[in-house]
Amino acid sequence: MNRVLERFCLNGRPLSCTPYGEGHINLTFLVVTDTKKRYILQRLSRAAFADIPGLMRNVTAVTEFLSGQSTDERSSLHLIPTLDGATWCRDGEGEYWRLYDFVEDSLCLQTPESPEDFYQSAVAFGQFQCRLRDFPAETLCETIPNFHNTPDRYRKFHLAVDADAAGRLASVMPEVRFLLDREEDAGALQRMRERGELPVRVTHNDTKLNNVMLDAVTRKALCVIDLDTVMPGLVAYDFGDSVRFGASTAAEDEKDLSRVEMSLDLYETYTRGFIPACGGLTAAEIESLPLGAKIMTLENGMRFLTDYLEGDHYYHIAYPEHNLDRCRTQLKLVSDMEKKWDRMTESIRRYL
Numbered sequence: 001m002n003r004v005l006e007r008f009c010l011n012g013r014p015l016s017c018t019p020y021g022e023g024h025i026n027l028t029f030l031v032v033t034d035t036k037k038r039y040i041l042q043r044l045s046r047a048a049f050a051d052i053p054g055l056m057r058n059v060t061a062v063t064e065f066l067s068g069q070s071t072d073e074r075s076s077l078h079l080i081p082t083l084d085g086a087t088w089c090r091d092g093e094g095e096y097w098r099l100y101d102f103v104e105d106s107l108c109l110q111t112p113e114s115p116e117d118f119y120q121s122a123v124a125f126g127q128f129q130c131r132l133r134d135f136p137a138e139t140l141c142e143t144i145p146n147f148h149n150t151p152d153r154y155r156k157f158h159l160a161v162d163a164d165a166a167g168r169l170a171s172v173m174p175e176v177r178f179l180l181d182r183e184e185d186a187g188a189l190q191r192m193r194e195r196g197e198l199p200v201r202v203t204h205n206d207t208k209l210n211n212v213m214l215d216a217v218t219r220k221a222l223c224v225i226d227l228d229t230v231m232p233g234l235v236a237y238d239f240g241d242s243v244r245f246g247a248s249t250a251a252e253d254e255k256d257l258s259r260v261e262m263s264l265d266l267y268e269t270y271t272r273g274f275i276p277a278c279g280g281l282t283a284a285e286i287e288s289l290p291l292g293a294k295i296m297t298l299e300n301g302m303r304f305l306t307d308y309l310e311g312d313h314y315y316h317i318a319y320p321e322h323n324l325d326r327c328r329t330q331l332k333l334v335s336d337m338e339k340k341w342d343r344m345t346e347s348i349r350r351y352l
């Protein structure tokens with residue numbers, strides 16, 4: 001680790017470097033130096049990202065664009081350069097590393113401690129969307145091609161089912177059937193995107209509550225983090241993924257499914273923060289938001305199950321059935337959204 005850290009322009013000498021956070025993709029460490037300066041060091045996932053130099057060009061451009069819009073240094077992430085002026089480096093084993101300033105005096109929550117926290121996360125992601133409105137989308141590389149192309153996710157899911165590489169298929173047939181029953185409907189957003197009914201914007205695409213920072217004192221929105229999947233996309237993806245994670249009444253890996261529901265109150269709270277902060281959404285986009293919640297939840301359930309069937313090579317797991325537990329909460333949430341569908345669509349109408 002010291003050999004990696006030596007490559008970056010650090011303030012002080014590193015005293016400690018410890019695993020940090022609850023991300024499922026990269027390896028994240030908190031670095032503290034003898035000048036009390038703190039950094040976030042990350043080893044990027046080569047299983048997730050095929051073109052890491054391209055990803056880092058995206059992140060550099062987006063963070064510079066956002067920094068240029070505000071004098072508050074905590075309103076965006078800041079990359080620390082290497083001694084030779086790059087924004088990342090590679091170690092002897094071919095792994096890619098980057099370093100950020102630690103966002104100080106902030107909170108990163110796994111679950112909202114009050115509706116207001118969730119509202120503030122909606123403001124953060126809505127403002128993020130709004131601030132990137134004039135960002136040149138065509139300069140961004142697609143860091144994970146077809147990331148939210150749900151029919152393409154189904155294609156990969158079918159391959160995993162057919163291969164049954166980890167020999168787990170027989171034990172997950174109810175989950176497989178649940179997903180197959182919804183295959184046709186789940187393609188709705190992608191079809192609208194292809195028909196040009198929904199505008200393609202620069203979106204975050206991974207809008208979990210733990211990808212946003214709140215001010216530790218005021219608990220107001222500070223900034224959005226985890227910019228690895230910033231790419232052209234639909235607003236419904238960003239709305240939907242936040243609802244999937246933050247409006248659930250239980251953790252993403254809760255084993256007791258009776259505790260897992262989508263809270264309509266939290267759904268409406270998010271809507272209230274997100275839509276006005278985005279500003280300028282079309283009527284079709286606003287109407288697509290409930291669909292975003294349902295499809296993002298279904299898609300995540302399918303992605304967790306795909307990884308489980310393939311032998312857990314994509315997401316970090318803490319125990320062998322972890323991806324299956326995560327899949328089950330997502331499918332339970334989809335069922336619950338189906339029950340609450342009328343309220344989900346009705347409550348959006350006031351923003352039209």
Ligand code: ADP
Binds near residue numbers: 024026108210227228
């Ligand atoms: P992953 O892609 O694996 O989710 P993230 O970039 O989201 O990685 O980082 C994982 C966690 O590390 C975040 O959820 C957050 O808690 C913490 N984190 C990341 N960047 C920073 C930062 N600049 N300052 C403070 N905490 C951070």
Ligand code: GN1
Binds near residue numbers: 206211228
């Ligand atoms: C991953 O990186 P993280 O933990 O913020 C994943 C998201 C999933 C999420 C499920 C690049 O997010 O797409 O929705 O796990 N990120 C990537 O919790 O695949």
Ligand code: MG
Binds near residue numbers: 211
């Ligand atoms: Mg993250």
